[in-house]
Amino acid sequence: MRTTPPANEPAAPRQDSPSPGATTPDRDRSRFRVELVQGVIDNDPLRRFIADPDTGAHAWFEGVTRRMTGTRETVLLSYEAFEPMAKRQLESLALEALGRFGLTAVAISHRLGEVPIGEASIMIGCSAPHRVATLTALPWLMDRIKADVTIWKREHATDGSAAWVHPQ
Amino acid sequence: MIKPVSEPQRPNTESPNTEAPKTEAPNTEAPSAGTRELHDAVSLRVLLFAAARDRVGADVVTIDVETPATAAAVLSALGDRFPDLAPLLPSCRLAVDQSFVAPGHAVDPHNELALIPPVSGG
Numbered sequence: 373m374r375t376t377p378p379a380n381e382p383a384a385p386r387q388d389s390p391s392p393g394a395t396t397p398d399r400d401r402s403r404f405r406v407e408l409v410q411g412v413i414d415n416d417p418l419r420r421f422i423a424d425p426d427t428g429a430h431a432w433f434e435g436v437t438r439r440m441t442g443t444r445e446t447v448l449l450s451y452e453a454f455e456p457m458a459k460r461q462l463e464s465l466a467l468e469a470l471g472r473f474g475l476t477a478v479a480i481s482h483r484l485g486e487v488p489i490g491e492a493s494i495m496i497g498c499s500a501p502h503r504v505a506t507l508t509a510l511p512w513l514m515d516r517i518k519a520d521v522t523i524w525k526r527e528h529a530t531d532g533s534a535a536w537v538h539p540q
Numbered sequence: 541m542i543k544p545v546s547e548p549q550r551p552n553t554e555s556p557n558t559e560a561p562k563t564e565a566p567n568t569e570a571p572s573a574g575t576r577e578l579h580d581a582v583s584l585r586v587l588l589f590a591a592a593r594d595r596v597g598a599d600v601v602t603i604d605v606e607t608p609a610t611a612a613a614v615l616s617a618l619g620d621r622f623p624d625l626a627p628l629l630p631s632c633r634l635a636v637d638q639s640f641v642a643p644g645h646a647v648d649p650h651n652e653l654a655l656i657p658p659v660s661g662g
Contacts, residue, residue, distance in 0.1 A: 435662050457638040523661030524590035536591040537660040
């Protein structure tokens with residue numbers, strides 16, 4: 373049973389807790405949303421999250437499962453994560469991107485489990501007053517995610533084999 | 541939060557009834573290298589993921605590492621204990637309490653250790 377009012381709990385990254393008078397880091401925490409999901413990524417909540425009347429640019433990156441890699445044909449990709457660490461890493465990257473690029477909001481959703489051909493494994497959206505900030509932030513975020521975030525992809529091929537993808 | 545685990549990992553060949561006070565039996569497990577000093581060892585639990593988990597066949601292992609234990613010593617002990625894992629280790633990182641650490645970083649049983657093979661999200 374909770375005996376203390378929710379207002380006394382440590383601040384969680386929530387969209388609907390603007391907490392007036394908060395320090396800059398707390399305010400930033402209300403401007404990103406990070407999630408690891410099973411099943412299809414729902415774009416609408418992400419779209420609503422980064423929307424802001426003072427932004428003039430909303431940019432998106434959607435990574436999807438590709439069928440052909442050279443001559444190799446993929447049936448599907450399956451993803452797994454060290455979830456608590458991956459979540460913390462994504463939160464940290466989102467927070468850093470907000471400051472580094474002067475973004476208004478960032479939303480990152482990564483799908484886990486099986487992702488069939490043509491479906492999205494990751495969706496990143498960001499908003500800012502002007503487009504350059506958003507278009508610069510997206511590749512920076514993707515590069516950092518691919519380098520460090522504890523998520524692994526397994527590629528299932530048409531011949532029934534499956535292998536963990538180890539980027540060079 | 542993962543509780544430190546101290547269960548012995550070596551196969552216990554002794555009968556459970558040999559609880560009598562031990563006399564100073566010769567330590568047959570002492571390192572054969574005569575000049576090497578025997579340090580205390582600490583049991584550490586390590587979480588395994590993806591290719592590392594598949595090579596070991598378990599998602600968590602407990603290994604003994606000589607103290608003072610470091611991240612590098614954990615990787616080395618994993619390679620000694622699981623030869624199938626050894627070829628993958630040069631490209632792995634150790635995460636301590638969900639942060640990547642340098643090889644010299646000290647670790648103890650209160651830390652949550654995770655072996656992180658090359659990541660491939662996105």
